[in-house]
Amino acid sequence: MNANKKSLLSRFGIGIAVAVVLAFTLFPAYWMISSAFDKNASSGGRSFIPAEWTLDHFVFVFQEGGFGTYLRNSAIVALVTVLVSALVCLLAAVAVARFKFKFRTVILMMILIVQMVPLEALVIPLFLQVKSLGLLNSILGLMVVYVALSLAFGIWMLRSFVAAVPVELEEAAYIDGASWWRMFRSVLLPLVMPGLVATSIFSFITAWNEFIFAMTMLGGAEDQFTVAIGLKSFFGLHSNDWGSIMAASTIITIPVMIFFVIVQGRLASGMTAGAVKG
DSSP states (O other), rough: HHHHHHHHHHHHHHHHHHHHHHHHHHHHHHHHHHHBBBHHHHHTTSSSSSSBBOOOHHHHHHHTTTTHHHHHHHHHHHHHHHHHHHHOOOOOOHHHHHHOTTTHHHHHHHHHHHSOOHHHHHHHHHHHHHHHOTTTTSHHHHHHHHHHHHHHHHHHHHHHHHHHHHHHHHHHHHHHOHHHHHHHHIHHHHHHHHHHHHHHHHHHHHHHHOOOHHHHHHHTOOOOOOOOHHHHHHHHHOOOOOHHHHHHHHHHHHHHHHHHHHHHHHHHHHHHHHHHOO
C-alpha cells in the first residue's frame, strides 16, 4: 500500500511539474492570441480573458497595414529558400560524405568555421555583395542571402546523415541493377529525409522570421517587405498598437505551424523507408 501511495504521489508530482512547464510555455501564445481578439488591446485595456471579442485588429492589419503583400513576399522568399538550399545542401553533403577529392578536409573545416561566425558580422559583407550584383531592394537578393546563410548548417548536418547510411545498402542496389539515380531516389534519399526535413525547417523559420538582413536588403522598397519588417510598422515612437501587433504576430505564426505539421511526419517515416523500398 505504501508503495502504491508513493507511486501515486510521484505521478501527481510529475503531473504538477508538467502542468507548470506547459503553463509557462503556452501562456505567451495564449496572451498573443487573446490580445489579437481583444477589442481593448490597442487602448491598453488588455485583460487575461477579453471582455469583448473582435476581428477588427485582423481587418486593420490586412486593409491598412498591407499585410497581404508582406505575407506573399515572405511565402515566396521562404519557399524558394527551402527548395534551393535543400537541393544544394543534399548534393553537397553527398559529395563530401561519399567522394574523396582534393581539399575535402579543408572544405569541411571552412563549413564548420562559417557556422561559428556571428550572423551580425556578415551583414555588411553580404550587403556589399548584393549591392554589387544589382539585387538590392529586391526579394531575389534576399533569397540569395538566405540560401547562403542556410548552406553551412545544412551541409554539415546532412553530411552526418549521409555518412550514417551503410555503403552496403548502396552496393546492394547497384548489384540489383539500379542506376545511381535509382539508388539515390529509392535508398539514400529516404534514409536522409529526417535530416533534410530538419534543415528545411531551419531554412524556413530563418527566412520567415529573420529581420536584420531583410531590413538591410529591402529597406528602400516597401512593396518588397516581408512580414518581419511589416510587423515593425505597428510599433510607434511613443506608443504601440498592441492589438494590431498581436494580430499580425498570430498571422505570422500560422504558416510556420502549418509547414511544421506538413513536414514533421517525414522525420519518423524516413528512418526506415530506404531499407524497404526498391
